[in-house]
Amino acid sequence: MEDRVERLIAAEQDERRRIALFLHDGPVQQLSGIALMLDAAQHSIAEGKADEAREIIAKALSRHRATIRELRDLSFALEPVILRDQGFAPALHALAAQVGETHSLRVDLSTDGVEELGESVQVALYTIIRELIEQSVRRGPPTRIAIEFERTADGGVAVSVVDDADPERRRRSFEAIEERVHQLHGDITVAARDAGTDIRVTLPAYTAQR
Numbered sequence: 001m002e003d004r005v006e007r008l009i010a011a012e013q014d015e016r017r018r019i020a021l022f023l024h025d026g027p028v029q030q031l032s033g034i035a036l037m038l039d040a041a042q043h044s045i046a047e048g049k050a051d052e053a054r055e056i057i058a059k060a061l062s063r064h065r066a067t068i069r070e071l072r073d074l075s076f077a078l079e080p081v082i083l084r085d086q087g088f089a090p091a092l093h094a095l096a097a098q099v100g101e102t103h104s105l106r107v108d109l110s111t112d113g114v115e116e117l118g119e120s121v122q123v124a125l126y127t128i129i130r131e132l133i134e135q136s137v138r139r140g141p142p143t144r145i146a147i148e149f150e151r152t153a154d155g156g157v158a159v160s161v162v163d164d165a166d167p168e169r170r171r172r173s174f175e176a177i178e179e180r181v182h183q184l185h186g187d188i189t190v191a192a193r194d195a196g197t198d199i200r201v202t203l204p205a206y207t208a209q210r
Contacts, residue, residue: 022074030067034060073098088114088122095130096147103137108146117157118209121184125159125201128180132161132199135177140165142196155205160198167192174199 037060044053083091089111096107117125129147136142142165149159174190181188186203 019074026070027067030063030070034063034067037063073102083123083126088117088126091126092129092147095126095133099133099137099145103141105137105142106144107133108144108148110148112149113151114149114157121157121203121208124180124184125157125203128177128201129159129161131177131180135174136161136163136165136197139163139197152202152205155208156203157208158200158202160200162196162198164196167195167197 037056041053041056041060044050044056082094092109092111092114096109099105100107114122133145133147136145140163142163144164146162147159148162149157152158174188178188181201181203184203184207186201186207188202189200191198191200
């Protein structure tokens, strides 16, 4: 149990570190560049070079909009408002659409019966699925990801995430996700295929209703 807690803490620290690096190397650098561009535009205006200033400002606006999109994507990943306001299935479909558009890949999603799941397990499963998708993209990128839910015979729920990215055979890569699944008293199986990886997460009935 102690080792499991330590691994979970380490996973959370890795996640915070990942977000900090993303902010530093992405939006922070972008905003610094925009500030320099606006300084240059202001200098051009002072010298009466209106056309040059307009061109610089147009480029700065384009970069500013791209930075807003990056921050919006991060905010969505951390706590999707749509999950709270519209429910689990719409949040998953929004995630699938976002991933498909961002990485130019096909995401097939079946969410039959997911709204019957408890609110707590919906949030937990959303996080697990998002992490599995992100891992698939890092390994690949894939051309297709398929996500499918089904109810088990005992009233629980199983979700499979299948991709055609390079197969993942390192158990260590799934340790953080395994900890999240085990917190829900569930099981996770990982099967590396010739072209892709098939991950299945199963939660018992008493967890699925939480």
